[in-house]
Amino acid sequence: MIHLGYFYGLLALLIAYTALRNLRERRWRAAGFWAVTALLIGSGDWVLARDAAGDPLPAQCAGVAVLLLAVLAPGMQRPALAEAPLEQRLASARRLGHRLFVPALLIPLITVLVVIAGKWLTESGLIGADDSVTLIGLSLASVIAVLVALRMGRAPLPTAAREGRRLLDTMGWAALLPLVLATLGGVFAASGVGDAVSALVTAVIPSDSRVACVLAYGLGMVLFTVIMGNAFAAFPVMTAGIGLPLLIHEHGANAAILGSLGMLTGYCGTLLTPMAANFNLVPVALLELDDPYAVIRAQLPTALGLMAVNLLLMYWLIFAF
Amino acid sequence: MIDLNYWPLLGIACVVLGFILRFNPVIVVVGAGLVSGLCAGMSVPNLLELLGKSFVSNRALLLFGLTLPTIGVLERAGLREHAHAWIGRLAGLTLGRLLAGYLLLRQLLSMVGLNQVGGHPQTVRPLLAPMSEAAAEKEHGKLPDAERQRLFALDAATDNIGLFFGEDVFVAIGAVLLIQGFYAQNGIVLEPLQIALWALPTAIAAFVIHALRIRLYSRALRRRLEAGR
Numbered sequence: 429m430i431h432l433g434y435f436y437g438l439l440a441l442l443i444a445y446t447a448l449r450n451l452r453e454r455r456w457r458a459a460g461f462w463a464v465t466a467l468l469i470g471s472g473d474w475v476l477a478r479d480a481a482g483d484p485l486p487a488q489c490a491g492v493a494v495l496l497l498a499v500l501a502p503g504m505q506r507p508a509l510a511e512a513p514l515e516q517r518l519a520s521a522r523r524l525g526h527r528l529f530v531p532a533l534l535i536p537l538i539t540v541l542v543v544i545a546g547k548w549l550t551e552s553g554l555i556g557a558d559d560s561v562t563l564i565g566l567s568l569a570s571v572i573a574v575l576v577a578l579r580m581g582r583a584p585l586p587t588a589a590r591e592g593r594r595l596l597d598t599m600g601w602a603a604l605l606p607l608v609l610a611t612l613g614g615v616f617a618a619s620g621v622g623d624a625v626s627a628l629v630t631a632v633i634p635s636d637s638r639v640a641c642v643l644a645y646g647l648g649m650v651l652f653t654v655i656m657g658n659a660f661a662a663f664p665v666m667t668a669g670i671g672l673p674l675l676i677h678e679h680g681a682n683a684a685i686l687g688s689l690g691m692l693t694g695y696c697g698t699l700l701t702p703m704a705a706n707f708n709l710v711p712v713a714l715l716e717l718d719d720p721y722a723v724i725r726a727q728l729p730t731a732l733g734l735m736a737v738n739l740l741l742m743y744w745l746i747f748a749f
Numbered sequence: 750m751i752d753l754n755y756w757p758l759l760g761i762a763c764v765v766l767g768f769i770l771r772f773n774p775v776i777v778v779v780g781a782g783l784v785s786g787l788c789a790g791m792s793v794p795n796l797l798e799l800l801g802k803s804f805v806s807n808r809a810l811l812l813f814g815l816t817l818p819t820i821g822v823l824e825r826a827g828l829r830e831h832a833h834a835w836i837g838r839l840a841g842l843t844l845g846r847l848l849a850g851y852l853l854l855r856q857l858l859s860m861v862g863l864n865q866v867g868g869h870p871q872t873v874r875p876l877l878a879p880m881s882e883a884a885a886e887k888e889h890g891k892l893p894d895a896e897r898q899r900l901f902a903l904d905a906a907t908d909n910i911g912l913f914f915g916e917d918v919f920v921a922i923g924a925v926l927l928i929q930g931f932y933a934q935n936g937i938v939l940e941p942l943q944i945a946l947w948a949l950p951t952a953i954a955a956f957v958i959h960a961l962r963i964r965l966y967s968r969a970l971r972r973r974l975e976a977g978r
Contacts (some may be wrong), residue, residue, distance in 0.1 A: 434800055438815065439815055486801075490802070491798060492797060503774060515823075525831065528823060529828075535816055535819060547974055571815070581822055587771045588821075588822055589818065591817075595821050595870075608871075611804065612760075614803030615760075615782040615800065619788065622753060624754070624755050655761050655764070683939060687939075688925075689947065692948060698913065707869075708909075711869040711908075715902070726899070734954060738954075743952065
């Protein structure tokens with residue numbers, strides 16, 4: 429049976445290798461950062477199992493490890509790691525041609541195939557019932573694709589670890605940011621931040637004006653998404669606070685349209701916020717850009733224009749159907 | 750609203766302040782979590798447990814790391830150079846057409862649920878970035894570094910916009926199911942399709958607005974480069 433735990437183990441190994449290489453190159457902070465990360469990823473299943481069994485100590489240690497990551501991250505530099513020489517890459521590109529696209533396209537292709545076959549794979553017991561089929565698909569696809577790529581480039585297995593490490597170190601702490609932000613989302617939810625925001629928003633809007641309610645709901649979705657970095661976190665809070673009581677129940681808005689357009693208005697906020705790290709900050713690291721907010725800057729005009737369109741659509745459509 | 754504790758909102762203030770002052774995001778975010786948790790009256794051991802538990806429960810967000818060895822090995826074998834050379838040979842493929850075509854393709858694929866097909870590690874770094882650079886260089890010659898960086902940022906933005914404003918048209922996507930589930934809990938029963946269809950007008954608007962911006966960008970790029978010469 430294929431278990432997601434194996435792939436977390438593999439990922440932890442790759443990260444541990446990255447730590448080791450940094451240790452040998454005397455980049456102490458990076459070595460420590462990746463070592464702690466590898467430990468957290470590798471021990472995840474065990475930590476959660478112990479916590480569920482009523483032993484909070486491993487989870488508390490993991491909490492200390494997260495604090496350690498925060499202390500180690502600021503001093504990490506983006507190292508200049510040597511790539512294969514340009515001559516060699518050009519020669520290889522000429523030799524392989526379009527075949528180079530095959531492994532890159534295998535990743536989405538296999539992922540999608542596994543997802544399509546997901547129900548059958550789960551029922552036949554090949555994939556654990558608790559594991560996400562998409563994640564298994566993505567992991568499996570990555571492993572197959574790298575084997576194909578290695579064979580095609582006539583490279584030995586350690587090349588995969590070395591190249592993976594090169595990209596991981598290129599991204600540095602930014603690779604971990606989506607995960608850290610999701611952690612913050614968990615802490616925010618547990619400390620009642622959402623309830624406090626929605627109470628504040630509902631306290632200040634005049635509820636008998638349709639325009640004011642639409643604006644408050646739409647702009648509230650954007651603002652809350654900017655703060656939380658995720659429209660999914662904003663949707664239940666804003667819809668429970670403004671959408672349901674004021675727009676749907678009081679003014680008779682169409683629920684399906686309101687939900688759909690509300691979520692999409694939130695997405696405009698996702699385009700604007702560094703809190704949505706996997707979309708806005710991770711590419712900055714991956715593309716090695718100097719300005720940390722370059723991607724947000726490129727998105728700003730589209731996001732604002734689309735937000736205006738969404739608000740107009742919302743005002744016209746929710747009361748018309 | 751009187752008995753609600755508003756102090757955890759200080760965590761949000763920390764985040765905003767930290768990002769404005771450009772502190773390292775990791776320390777800002779962890780710090781904000783500590784502030785919010787302590788303001789909510791959690792004890793230190795409980796807060797540590799919560800931090801650790803939330804972190805490891807979300808570790809799936811790092812699984813994209815498994816795709817990096819493939820991308821790295823392919824880069825070593827000349828993937829970027831090949832993508833670059835291939836686009837350079839295709840006559841008639843301008844920068845505007847390439848980016849608008851990618852946007853459309855990304856939207857359409859997300860609409861049928863294939864939102865994993867693209868992404869920053871999978872397609873933007875290894876494929877779209879070198880292709881767009883080649884398309885721009887065909888017209889303008891070698892780009893100065895600042896222009897190259899702006900172009901790459903636009904590539905990443907195009908991928909995000911294509912994904913965001915395509916995926917909600919697909920009925921089985923998380924967002925649509927979240928909306929449906931939320932309403933169901935509140936006594937409003939809807940079919941996912943009803944919700945997904947209303948994402949179409951925004952999807953079209955997103956394409957029109959961003960494609961227009963890509964055109965404006967190409968023109969401005971030409972103007973800037975000619976002025977610099």
